[in-house]
Amino acid sequence: MIKETVLVIGASGQLGTELVETLRGIYGESNVIASDIRKGEGAVFENGPFEVLDILDTVRWREILTKYKPTHIYHLAALLSATAEVNPEYAWKLNMDGLFHVLDAAKEEGTGIKRVYWPSSIAAFGPNTPRRNTPQYGPMDPTTVYGITKYTGELYIQYYKNRYGVDTRSLRYPGLIGYKSAPGGGTTDYAVQIYHDALAGVEHECFLKEGTVLPMLYMPDAIRATLEVMHAQEEKINMRMSYNLAGMSFGPEEITQSIQKHLPDFKTIYKPDYRQAIAESWPAVIDDSLANDHWGWKPEFDLDSMTTDMLLNLKKL
Ligand code: SER
Numbered sequence: 352m353i354k355e356t357v358l359v360i361g362a363s364g365q366l367g368t369e370l371v372e373t374l375r376g377i378y379g380e381s382n383v384i385a386s387d388i389r390k391g392e393g394a395v396f397e398n399g400p401f402e403v404l405d406i407l408d409t410v411r412w413r414e415i416l417t418k419y420k421p422t423h424i425y426h427l428a429a430l431l432s433a434t435a436e437v438n439p440e441y442a443w444k445l446n447m448d449g450l451f452h453v454l455d456a457a458k459e460e461g462t463g464i465k466r467v468y469w470p471s472s473i474a475a476f477g478p479n480t481p482r483r484n485t486p487q488y489g490p491m492d493p494t495t496v497y498g499i500t501k502y503t504g505e506l507y508i509q510y511y512k513n514r515y516g517v518d519t520r521s522l523r524y525p526g527l528i529g530y531k532s533a534p535g536g537g538t539t540d541y542a543v544q545i546y547h548d549a550l551a552g553v554e555h556e557c558f559l560k561e562g563t564v565l566p567m568l569y570m571p572d573a574i575r576a577t578l579e580v581m582h583a584q585e586e587k588i589n590m591r592m593s594y595n596l597a598g599m600s601f602g603p604e605e606i607t608q609s610i611q612k613h614l615p616d617f618k619t620i621y622k623p624d625y626r627q628a629i630a631e632s633w634p635a636v637i638d639d640s641l642a643n644d645h646w647g648w649k650p651e652f653d654l655d656s657m658t659t660d661m662l663l664n665l666k667k668l
Contacts, residue, residue: 355465357383358421360406360453361428363391366470366524366573368532370425371395373574384419387428391532406449416462423581425468426453432474432629434536435497446500450507458515468581471505471523471593473566474498474538478632485634487595487641494632505592512591520580521593525600525637528657529570530664538629542567542606545619546661549610554618557603558626564605564635568598569652569660576648583646590641597637598650599657609658 357374361367362385372395374383386404390396402415406428428449435442450469457464476485477492493499501523508519526539534540541557542565548555559565568576576596580588601609607619642648652660 355382355422356419357423357425358415358419359383359385359425359427360404360449361387361426362401363387363389363396364427365529365532365534366527366570367391367425367427368393368395369529369570369574370427370577371399372531373578374425375399377578384415384421386415393532406452407445409452412452412456416456420463422463422465423468424453424457424464424466425577425581426450427470429470429500430497431535431537432472432495432497433538433540433626435500436495436625436629439496442496443500446497447503450504454507454511454517454519457517457519458511466518466520466581467508468520468577469504469508471501471521472498473523473525473633473637474629475501475505475523475593476632476634480634482635484636484638485595486638487590495629498632501593508593509591518585519591520583520588522576522580522596522642523593523637524573524596525566525568525598527570527573528567528661529573530661530668531570538626538633539565539567541603545603545606545610546658546665549614549617550662550665554620555607557619557621558624559603559630560621560623560627561604562602563627563630564600564602565630565633566597566600566635566637568596568650569657572598572650572652576642579646579648580642587646589645594642594645594648595637595639596642596648597639598652599654600636601654605654606658609654610662612655613658613662
């Protein structure tokens with residue numbers, strides 16, 4: 352068992368819920384502190400410490416730091432792309448000030464924070480980014496406030512590493528798909544809902560158009576990538592913004608066909624809304640060769656193997 356104290360901020364979200372469960376298996380239940388503005392549902396929130404924390408509340412933030420002295424922080428609290436467009440001012444505040452509160456604590460020697468994980472996203476790219484084989488470096492002109500906070504955050508985590516030696520690690524996640532927890536406010540969320548609709552025997556009303564190809568990643572791969580980059584030796588992380596990360600790419604009609612291999616009567620209808628424009632500003636296929644070169648990243652799941660696993664596990668719930 353590795354002896355560290357891990358704090359997850361934003362633990363009740365889609366990624367946080369699964370990450371806390373996995374981290375508790377590695378570090379021990381009492382050594383992983385889950386925190387969020389509200390307690391999530393499920394066994395994971397009863398199996399170990401949970402603290403209510405709004406990362407914008409600096410007094411409470413300092414209390415948590417003093418109480419637990421975390422060595423490793425996963426800072427996941429943020430508004431995602433679609434929700435952020437509804438409340439852009441608050442999204443900037445939460446996504447940026449929250450990150451600064453974590454980075455500023457990490458740069459103080461007395462806090463004992465050794466490493467910080469902070470997620471970026473495909474939303475950091477924009478309409479002038481090449482949509483196919485999107486390179487690690489290239490034009491970045493995000494059009495959403497969420498994407499603007501991710502791109503700015505990437506520059507700041509690099510700055511804190513170079514200027515203050517804070518060991519920050521980061522991945523540009525594609526859309527994340529999993530069965531254990533619900534997504535919250537993203538443009539890629541349809542690709543989770545579609546499985547629930549298929550099993551409920553109803554047609555899926557998709558908020559994106561046919562042919563809208565986006566990069567996606569199955570949650571077990573996303574969790575593994577997160578832990579691999581966090582556990583990699585420091586000298587392997589030779590890029591201090593956020594690594595491109597890829598799993599698979601598909602449009603709504605392709606995931607529909609994949610589900611139809613198991614449930615032939617399943618149908619999707621298309622009613623695109625404001626999220627269509629967000630999706631069209633993002634890449635379709637990501638080149639993640641740098642992550643492979645630096646720390647050996649390789650996804651395991653493709654669309655059909657993900658579909659088989661999702662349907663199997665959702666049926667058990
Ligand atoms: N899945 C996220 C979103 O749609 C992308 O980071 O907002």
